[in-house]
Amino acid sequence: MLNFPYEVMRERQDALERLELRIRWGPYDIHVLRIHLTQFPPGRIVGFHKHAEYEFHFIPQGKGKVIIVDKEYALRPGMFYLTGPDVMHYQEADSIEAMDELCLHIDIIERTAQSGCDDTYSYDDWEAAEARDCIEKLRTLPLFPTADLHQAMPRFLEAYQACVENFVGSYTTIKQNVVQILLRAVRAYDTANEQKQFPTRDMKAYRYRLAMEYMYANYDGTITLEDVADKLNLSSRHIQRLFKELHHGQTFSRILEDIRLAAVCRELLGSEQSVEKIAKLAGFAGGNYLHAVFRKKFGVTPSEYRKNSHHKQTI
DNA sequence: GTTTTCGGCAACTCCGACAT
DNA sequence: ATGTCGGAGTTGCCGAAAAC
Numbered sequence: 282m283l284n285f286p287y288e289v290m291r292e293r294q295d296a297l298e299r300l301e302l303r304i305r306w307g308p309y310d311i312h313v314l315r316i317h318l319t320q321f322p323p324g325r326i327v328g329f330h331k332h333a334e335y336e337f338h339f340i341p342q343g344k345g346k347v348i349i350v351d352k353e354y355a356l357r358p359g360m361f362y363l364t365g366p367d368v369m370h371y372q373e374a375d376s377i378e379a380m381d382e383l384c385l386h387i388d389i390i391e392r393t394a395q396s397g398c399d400d401t402y403s404y405d406d407w408e409a410a411e412a413r414d415c416i417e418k419l420r421t422l423p424l425f426p427t428a429d430l431h432q433a434m435p436r437f438l439e440a441y442q443a444c445v446e447n448f449v450g451s452y453t454t455i456k457q458n459v460v461q462i463l464l465r466a467v468r469a470y471d472t473a474n475e476q477k478q479f480p481t482r483d484m485k486a487y488r489y490r491l492a493m494e495y496m497y498a499n500y501d502g503t504i505t506l507e508d509v510a511d512k513l514n515l516s517s518r519h520i521q522r523l524f525k526e527l528h529h530g531q532t533f534s535r536i537l538e539d540i541r542l543a544a545v546c547r548e549l550l551g552s553e554q555s556v557e558k559i560a561k562l563a564g565f566a567g568g569n570y571l572h573a574v575f576r577k578k579f580g581v582t583p584s585e586y587r588k589n590s591h592h593k594q595t596i
Numbered sequence: 597g598t599t600t601t602c603g604g605c606a607a608c609t610c611c612g613a614c615a616t
Numbered sequence: 617a618t619g620t621c622g623g624a625g626t627t628g629c630c631g632a633a634a635a636c
């Protein structure tokens with residue numbers, strides 16, 4: 282009970298309800314019927330009932346349970362649920378511990394176009410679109426409790442304080458907080474969908490790029506498929522599949538060999554170093570092995586390759 | 597002296613099949 | 617989507633020796 286931030290709301294429990302709160306939001310009029318903190322004493326049961334409007338239930342403290350239609354859910358601090366029009370629900374506080382509830386009860390009315398041609402163009406289109414989106418989601422919100430992930434509850438407190446303290450702009454503040462409660466409630470159920478809309482990486486292409494970068498940076502040493510796999514935190518088998526798919530069906534050893542041979546060619550033409558040294562420089566174990574590989578790949582030996590290109594240059 | 601070829605062996609890679 | 621396994625197949629490497 283100590284440090285319960287909403288405690289102050291008990292002092293004038295009906296403060297907010299005395300206000301005639303009508304909020305114009307996009308194409309809707311939101312009529313606030315009830316907004317308050319209540320407490321269910323231990324063991325209190327509110328039998329099955331329903332409303333014609335939307336009721337938001339937040340549990341800031343205590344525990345209990347709710348049955349929505351025919352499913353029962355345990356309620357713990359930090360949770361909330363929504364009961365839409367005509368949704369039967371049953372509430373019960375824990376038999377020992379009281380359960381507090383921040384309740385927002387609203388009616389949503391969609392303004393008809395003919396209600397006034399003067400304001401047809403006056404409202405913000407973006408806001409209207411968001412309002413539509415929010416209300417649309419509200420209508421199809423799942424019938425089970427979830428965590429108040431986006432901190433809707435503190436908005437009750439802000440609204441209450443604005444009401445009680447009556448400072449400049451407090452009426453607007455209250456209305457904005459009510460809208461915030463709606464938005465944050467909807468968002469709490471929306472996390473999965475939101476994730477999907479983030480620009481997500483094409484992991485295959487990304488890993489392939491990392492792998493290639495690693496190989497280009499280390500081809501001159503001893504580098505194994507396992508090394509690359511470790512760098513990417515993947516199994517070597519998966520790297521193999523990755524290369525096969527993204528590198529024209531080629532395999533790790535082919536790709537590495539190509540990188541090394543390209544380096545060898547550069548050196549053969551750009552320097553006078555011995556084949557043996559160039560081989561080691563490019564990651565081959567020695568000249569004799571390079572010969573075999575070079576020959577198989579290009580049909581000529583390294584020294585022939587060097588000789589030929591010199592011919593071409595001097596002609 | 598450097599380049600090239602060759603045989604043989606261990607290590608590594610590749611891949612299908614199956615599991616998670 | 618990713619990991620594990622096992623075996624067939626390759627690759628990588630060395631030493632020795634022949635050819636420039």
